[in-house]
Amino acid sequence: MSENSLYESYPNVDEKEDLWRGIHESFVRKDANGKIRPSSAAFKDGRRELSVDIASKTTPKKSIAGRAALVSFAASIPKQYGHSIKHVPSEDNPAHALVLGKMGNPCIRKIISTFRWVIKPKTVGHN
Numbered sequence: 001m002s003e004n005s006l007y008e009s010y011p012n013v014d015e016k017e018d019l020w021r022g023i024h025e026s027f028v029r030k031d032a033n034g035k036i037r038p039s040s041a042a043f044k045d046g047r048r049e050l051s052v053d054i055a056s057k058t059t060p061k062k063s064i065a066g067r068a069a070l071v072s073f074a075a076s077i078p079k080q081y082g083h084s085i086k087h088v089p090s091e092d093n094p095a096h097a098l099v100l101g102k103m104g105n106p107c108i109r110k111i112i113s114t115f116r117w118v119i120k121p122k123t124v125g126h127n
Contacts, residue, residue: 013085013097015076018055020118022067028121038071038115043108050078050099054087058095060118069121073111081107 013019027042043050053063055072064070075085084100 007084007086007088007098007100010086010088013054013075013087015074015079017075018072019052019075019078019085019097019099020055020058020060020063021050021052021071021073022064023069023071023121025068025121028069036121037112038069040105040108040112042071043103043111048100048102050103052085052097052099053093053095054097055095055118058093062093063095064119070118071115072118073115077110077114078103078107081110083107 021038021042023038023042027039028036029039030036045051055063060070078085078099081104082101083103085097086100087097090096
């Protein structure tokens with residue numbers, strides 16, 4: 001059974017949606033220009049799916065839940081790299097979704113180059 005078949009009964013997330021990802025402080029970096037950004041590790045769970053929230057179905061306060069920061073990126077980016085995105089709500093998080101398939105470096109670089117902060121971090125991890 002493929003990983004996509006586990007989630008086939010869940011609805012697809014439209015590519016026009018924005019996705020939010022909570023960022024732990026250890027995954028916040030300062031680039032060579034002094035700009036604060038999430039590290040690529042923030043988009044690599046070590047699993048075959050990436051947990052996100054659908055922005056239109058939640059609030060920043062609910063979505064950040066114990067993380068240092070919150071970023072937004074277009075659902076169209078992972079889709080453009082062949083990922084399916086499924087709305088997989090849970091009892092405590094009706095906005096929960098999964099980007100299916102391991103995120104590759106080209107997709108992650110595109111996210112990092114186009115993301116926006118929803119909630120900026122107060123501290124920066126390692127450079």
